[in-house]
Amino acid sequence: METRLADGQPPGTSGPRGTVIEFKAVNKWFGCLHVLCDIGLAVQAGEVVVVCGPSGSGKSTLIRCVNGLEPIQSGELHVLGECISRAGADMPLLRSRVGMVFQSFNLFPHMTVLENIMLGPIKVKKASRGEAESAARGLLERVQIPDKASAYPANLSGGQQQRVAIARALAMQPGIMLFDEPTSALDPEMINEVLDVMTDLARDGMTMMVVTHEMGFAKRVADRVVFMDGGQVIEEAPPGAFFAAAQSDRAREFLSKILTH
Amino acid sequence: MSYEFRWSVLWSGQSGAWLLQGLLTTLAISALAWVLAAALGILSGALRTVPWRPLRAAAAFYVEFFRNVPLLVWMFFWYFGVPPLLPAAFRGWLFDHGAEFWAGMFALGVYHGARMSEVIRSGIQSIPRTQFEAAYAMGLTTAQVYRLVIVPIALRLIVPPATNESLNLLKNSSVALTISVAELTFQTRQIETYTAKAIEALTAGTVIYLALCLLIAGVMGRVERRFAIPGLIVRGGA
Amino acid sequence: MKRLLTAALALALAGWAAPAPAAESTLAKIARTGTLTIGTRRGSPPFGYVNQKNEWVGFSIDLVEQAIKPAVERKLGKPVKVEKKESTPATRIPLLTSNAVDLIAGTMTDTRPRRESVDFSLTFFVTGAQFLVKKGSPIRGIGDIAGKRVAAQQGSTNARIIRARVPGAQLREFPDQPSAFQALAQGQVDAYTNDGIQLAGLVAKAPRPGDWAIVGDFYSYEPYGMALRKNDSDFRHLVNVGLMEAIESGKYLQLYEKWFGPKGEVPYPLTPENKRFLTMQVVPK
Numbered sequence: 015m016e017t018r019l020a021d022g023q024p025p026g027t028s029g030p031r032g033t034v035i036e037f038k039a040v041n042k043w044f045g046c047l048h049v050l051c052d053i054g055l056a057v058q059a060g061e062v063v064v065v066c067g068p069s070g071s072g073k074s075t076l077i078r079c080v081n082g083l084e085p086i087q088s089g090e091l092h093v094l095g096e097c098i099s100r101a102g103a104d105m106p107l108l109r110s111r112v113g114m115v116f117q118s119f120n121l122f123p124h125m126t127v128l129e130n131i132m133l134g135p136i137k138v139k140k141a142s143r144g145e146a147e148s149a150a151r152g153l154l155e156r157v158q159i160p161d162k163a164s165a166y167p168a169n170l171s172g173g174q175q176q177r178v179a180i181a182r183a184l185a186m187q188p189g190i191m192l193f194d195e196p197t198s199a200l201d202p203e204m205i206n207e208v209l210d211v212m213t214d215l216a217r218d219g220m221t222m223m224v225v226t227h228e229m230g231f232a233k234r235v236a237d238r239v240v241f242m243d244g245g246q247v248i249e250e251a252p253p254g255a256f257f258a259a260a261q262s263d264r265a266r267e268f269l270s271k272i273l274t275h
Numbered sequence: 276m277s278y279e280f281r282w283s284v285l286w287s288g289q290s291g292a293w294l295l296q297g298l299l300t301t302l303a304i305s306a307l308a309w310v311l312a313a314a315l316g317i318l319s320g321a322l323r324t325v326p327w328r329p330l331r332a333a334a335a336f337y338v339e340f341f342r343n344v345p346l347l348v349w350m351f352f353w354y355f356g357v358p359p360l361l362p363a364a365f366r367g368w369l370f371d372h373g374a375e376f377w378a379g380m381f382a383l384g385v386y387h388g389a390r391m392s393e394v395i396r397s398g399i400q401s402i403p404r405t406q407f408e409a410a411y412a413m414g415l416t417t418a419q420v421y422r423l424v425i426v427p428i429a430l431r432l433i434v435p436p437a438t439n440e441s442l443n444l445l446k447n448s449s450v451a452l453t454i455s456v457a458e459l460t461f462q463t464r465q466i467e468t469y470t471a472k473a474i475e476a477l478t479a480g481t482v483i484y485l486a487l488c489l490l491i492a493g494v495m496g497r498v499e500r501r502f503a504i505p506g507l508i509v510r511g512g513a
Numbered sequence: 514m515k516r517l518l519t520a521a522l523a524l525a526l527a528g529w530a531a532p533a534p535a536a537e538s539t540l541a542k543i544a545r546t547g548t549l550t551i552g553t554r555r556g557s558p559p560f561g562y563v564n565q566k567n568e569w570v571g572f573s574i575d576l577v578e579q580a581i582k583p584a585v586e587r588k589l590g591k592p593v594k595v596e597k598k599e600s601t602p603a604t605r606i607p608l609l610t611s612n613a614v615d616l617i618a619g620t621m622t623d624t625r626p627r628r629e630s631v632d633f634s635l636t637f638f639v640t641g642a643q644f645l646v647k648k649g650s651p652i653r654g655i656g657d658i659a660g661k662r663v664a665a666q667q668g669s670t671n672a673r674i675i676r677a678r679v680p681g682a683q684l685r686e687f688p689d690q691p692s693a694f695q696a697l698a699q700g701q702v703d704a705y706t707n708d709g710i711q712l713a714g715l716v717a718k719a720p721r722p723g724d725w726a727i728v729g730d731f732y733s734y735e736p737y738g739m740a741l742r743k744n745d746s747d748f749r750h751l752v753n754v755g756l757m758e759a760i761e762s763g764k765y766l767q768l769y770e771k772w773f774g775p776k777g778e779v780p781y782p783l784t785p786e787n788k789r790f791l792t793m794q795v796v797p798k
């Protein structure tokens with residue numbers, strides 16, 4: 015992982031340790047709806063940050079800004095040493111270095127599992143087919159479905175699809191992985207197989223920003239929990255502190271709602 | 276006073292050769308025009324959905340301009356309106372080498388490209404936005420997102436309406452007879468001129484068009500099954 | 514063209530469905546409806562065309578209204594009105610056989626193969642095919658057209674003759690006169706062949722008649738007749754009586770003068786031979 019991160023860094027920035035994502039007074043509006051208000055947030059290399067908060071609080075929007083799926087209207091956003099909020103930032107390059115996993119899997123339905131995983135390495139990183147294929151098979155081992163290489167997404171269970179989606183993102187050897195509610199669309203019995211893969215990934219030192227309602231995962235794996243409400247970061251704390259004694263009323267109210275469920 | 280049928284006019288004399296010639300011309304002009312229409316349709320249909328307004332506007336202009344003017348007018352436009360813009364030497368050469376065929380081909384292709392464009396656009400717009408995002412999120416450029424992911428999915432979704440458009444194109448190729456392209460309908464009229472047997476000649480043309488249409492529908496049906504997205508298209512029977 | 518296919522199917526069905534013995538004679542149909550429906554041209558001056566005042570007029574139309582209609586009215590003993598529908602060389606036979614019109618009064622040449630499908634009246638006009646070219650063209654007649662691009666009308670006898678006599682000519686067949694003429698004007702073709710009188714009509718209506726020349730001897734004989742449904746000799750006789758009476762009474766000459774005289778739409782003097790031929794068609798009373 016260390017070496018991957020290092021070659022994910024542009025020349026001239028300091029080593030793998032250090033800040034890889036930094037929001038500086040970021041604001042974003044959808045029309046007149048102020049979805050991100052003055053966000054200041056930094057994520058260190060190797061850190062696992064869980065973002066939680068009530069529906070509509072701006073969690074998805076926050077992490078979608080990190081790979082430029084949503085543009086911001088003011089403030090600065092630095093990712094892997096690049097200021098991505100400036101005009102003319104190379105978005106395809108940035109995105110090739112930041113993996114993203116969606117709630118709805120979003121595998122390409124007309125391609126086999128293997129083709130889904132190989133697409134990015136071949137088309138974006140210009141890897142040879144051979145390299146891409148052996149890497150893809152390795153990743154399928156890692157997410158524990160090596161036998162599904164030639165299946166089509168529609169023939170996989172939700173949990174398997176989400177693991178392929180993770181493998182697909184990892185195939186780009188990203189410096190950062192973003193997860194937007196990766197288990198929310200899954201049946202309960204499949205949630206753990208995905209969380210296990212994510213846990214392994216975190217153990218290997220991947221920098222991760224995870225939007226999730228899986229508080230067990232947050233307690234076990236997160237280095238830090240970020241609580242959002244109304245487009246603001248209300249609270250950030252290590253999971254122990256956050257779950258034991260949240261500072262704000264809103265966080266406590268939120269926790270009481272989801273934990274009693 | 277009643278009409279006397281004489282079906283033998285269809286296989287006596289030169290009728291057979293004429294029908295064959297007409298059929299070949301119809302196939303050639305339709306096939307070339309189809310390729311052009313597909314290319315223009317995919318390009319403009321995709322451009323209508325890109326996140327850049329001037330390109331969207333240009334594609335929308337193409338579609339509205341070309342599909343809302345009758346095909347007959349486009350035939351005249353390409354045959355009578357375009358040649359004066361060409362260099363004189365080339366123009367002379369073109370007039371000796373099937374100017375009417377090429378004009379008819381462009382008229383058909385560009386007109387049906389505009390109609391095909393709408394089919395493609397509706398296919399693209401039926402793809403969830405998150406599919407685009409997943410493709411962008413890998414670092415693909417907009418062109419790659421469309422070429423590698425969106426258009427291939429859209430094309431698989433639109434086979435039935437695209438078949439419909441293809442059949443329309445084939446049938447509309449007969450409008451080219453107005454600019455003297457000797458295609459199938461032209462040749463059936465020719466047979467009628469020589470034999471004065473209108474109903475036999477028109478029936479022959481009708482049967483050939485029908486056979487061609489069924490053939491195309493059959494081929495497109497196979498294409499649809501062959502390239503169906505697993506799990507996405509629920510098919511009855513087959 | 515879907516329309517054409519539909520029409521073809523409709524025609525085919527009509528052909529099969531119409532029980533022959535029950536079919537009503539043309540005269541009975543005219544008596545019942547009070548209407549004589551003719552098919553004529555819209556763009557072939559001066560036989561049938563739409564003039565600058567947007568009226569649908571012409572020599573063939575006048576013959577129907579002033580020679581044939583009176584004969585029909587006399588026979589039926591009641592007034593009849595004439596209704597005009599457009600017919601082109603490609604549509605006229607189907608229009609007639611499907612009963613959509615009762616008489617083709619345009620520019621139709623009487624030929625033997627056509628007589629297998631329809632009947633013809635007396636010849637009411639005689640002309641022959643020639644070529645229309647731009648003034649100064651090297652084409653002077655049918656001997657000069659090998660290798661040249663020649664426009665003709667789809668479905669016309671001229672195209673057929675050229676194909677047989679000059680296989681080397683590049684024939685381009687257009688469905689109507691204006692597009693063939695346009696092709697000539699723009700250089701898509703080197704010459705346009707049609708019946709001499711039609712070319713004369715076209716030149717007379719052209720913006721600059723002086724730019725065009727009608728060249729060559731008649732390379733075909735084109736006797737124009739009015740076409741009727743086959744095997745309806747009562748109606749055919751009536752049409753012929755109308756035409757004969759007009760030739761006899763001078764009505765025909767008066768109309769000829771109106772359209773083809775020195776002050777007519779298309780000056781085209783009646784040759785003595787043609788005048789003899791017309792009068793000799795009139796059989797004794």
Ligand SMILES: Nc1ncnc2c1ncn2[C@@H]1O[C@H](COP(=O)(O)OP(=O)(O)OP(=O)(O)O)[C@@H](O)[C@H]1O
Nearest residue numbers: 044045047049067068069070071072073074075076
């Ligand atoms: N493309 C968009 N256009 C307009 N408004 C949007 C758009 N995307 C999100 N919003 C709005 O912005 C706000 C924040 O949305 P966001 O998806 O970031 O919330 P979230 O915290 O992820 O919620 P959830 O837990 O329901 O996923 C919501 O009010 C949402 O309706």
Ligand SMILES: [Mg+2]
Nearest residue numbers: 073074075195
């Ligand atoms: Mg969300």
